[in-house]
Amino acid sequence: MSLLHQDSPEEIDDAARGEELTKGSSHVVLAGIAAAVLVIIAIAAYVITGQKPPPATGEIVAVWAHPKHTVTPGFDAAGAPMPQESYDSMLVFAQVKLHNQSDKPLFLYEIVTNAMLEDGIHASKAVPKSEYEHVFVAYPELAALHGKALSLDTTIAPGQTEEGTVVFHPFRVTKQEWDARKGDLGFTIKFQYQPSLVLAPHVAVIER
Secondary structure, X not given: OOOOOOOOHHHHHHHHHHHHHHHHHHHHHHHHHHHHHHHHHHHHHHHHHHOOOOOEEEEEEEEEEEEEEEEXXXXXXXXXXOOOOEEEEEEEEEEEEEEEOOOOOXXXXXXXXXXXXXXXXXXXXXXXXXHHXXXXXXXXXXXXXXXXXXXXXXXXXXXXEEEEEEEEOOEOOOHHHHHOOEEEEEEEEEEOOEEEEEEOOOOOEEEO
16 A cells, blocks of 8 residues: 555544444443442342341350259159159259340240250250249259249330349250250240240350
8 A cells, every 4th residue: 555545534434433432332331330330239238228136135144054863752643652753854044134126025935945965956945933933942952043033924125124044844864964965055035926036155054
């Protein structure tokens, strides 16, 4: 091609149009990326603001265990003779603190604890307040553990904290089996109409 050759007006127009198309495409890509980023930010903000904290928080303040050996009487409720039985078990006490951080009352109705033993998970429910008192009558040596009972029909008002002691139905295990348990005890606090609260104690189980 001669050095004196000059591009025709048509060639110049085509080149300019190509450059404009390239610039336009890059603007579209940048706009698409910006829109995608804005959508991601909007979704993240919705998820974060839409997540509500759990209605209740809590703490297992203390846990005690008491081994006992039981021998049944040699007669039934009517006084008729029957074979005696003997077995070992563990009584578990826990001091529980619960806080209502929601704007609605919480209705406590059950507390369950579980232990991982050699043959699997063993669970036990907290006894009603009336039976709680009977435990200390039957075992006066445990009087030091007697305190305010946390009733299973407690209503916790918004912003209120309730704390008290519960005792669980005995685990039918020997002390040796109990001592061989794996990991910490687990506690499940159940409320009506609200999700359960699962707690793990950060304190050692004290044997009394």
